[in-house]
Amino acid sequence: DSGVTQTPKHLITATGQRVTLRCSPRSGDLSVYWYQQSLDQGLQFLIQYYNGEERAKGNILERFSAQQFPDLHSELNLSSLELGDSALYFCASSTRTSGSLYEQYFGPGTRLTVT
Amino acid sequence: GNSVTQMEGPVTLSEEAFLTINCTYTATGYPSLFWYVQYPGEGLQLLLKATKADDKGSNKGFEATYRKETTSFHLEKGSVQVSDSAVYFCALKTSYDKVIFGPGTSLSVIP
Numbered sequence: 001d002s003g004v005t006q007t008p009k010h011l012i013t014a015t016g017q018r019v020t021l022r023c024s025p026r027s028g029d030l031s032v033y034w035y036q037q038s039l040d041q042g043l044q045f046l047i048q049y050y051n052g053e054e055r056a057k058g059n060i061l062e063r064f065s066a067q068q069f070p071d072l073h074s075e076l077n078l079s080s081l082e083l084g085d086s087a088l089y090f091c092a093s094s095t096r097t098s099g100s101l102y103e104q105y106f107g108p109g110t111r112l113t114v115t
Numbered sequence: 116g117n118s119v120t121q122m123e124g125p126v127t128l129s130e131e132a133f134l135t136i137n138c139t140y141t142a143t144g145y146p147s148l149f150w151y152v153q154y155p156g157e158g159l160q161l162l163l164k165a166t167k168a169d170d171k172g173s174n175k176g177f178e179a180t181y182r183k184e185t186t187s188f189h190l191e192k193g194s195v196q197v198s199d200s201a202v203y204f205c206a207l208k209t210s211y212d213k214v215i216f217g218p219g220t221s222l223s224v225i226p
Contacts, residue, residue: 010190045213103164104161
């Protein structure tokens with residue numbers, strides 16, 4: 001158990017809909033990262049937040065957005081869903097924003113199926 | 116740009132066989148290198164890491180050496196077990212905390 005929790009575990013929704021995925025980082029971790037894992041694209045970094053502020057952006061679509069709240073939990077919002085958005089979405093957390101001994105701890109993921 | 120290339124899988128080995136999963140990278144500067152493992156139905160776990168040239172990361176019988184001259188970080192294990200069946204991801208980190216993952220290599224170990 002990494003200490004990172006994600007809800008829900010599974011989500012099935014229709015095209016055009018909007019969903020929210022939730023992540024609670026490990027106790028004390030200030031950074032939260034979101035990743036998308038799909039069969040054709042592999043594991044893609046989406047976005048990172050540090051202590052409530054956006055820190056780094058990866059291959060995140062404009063239809064997707066995220067935020068980190070004062071209690072450090074984070075939400076990833078996916079809107080106007082398309083079939084191709086079906087994937088496993090991982091959240092990870094880490095203690096530091098940088099440093100050579102940095103380590104990310106991954107949650108179990110949310111499996112999103114768009115029908 | 117920065118990228119990670121891994122050998123294509125799936126890799127199927129018999130128990131107690133020797134494992135090598137090749138990983139090469141392209142990066143500016145001096146990245147930190149990682150191997151992550153993903154067991155079926157689970158998230159990624161950090162397996163080992165190396166932060167500078169010639170460093171050797173090791174964990175659970177797995178090893179990888181940071182080779183700057185060949186830009187490689189190959190994963191090895193002398194004797195695999197059925198419980199090692201998983202997907203293995205090579206990754207690098209350069210600036211800030213952005214981590215770039217390779218495509219993953221699926222390993223199946225049969226008794």
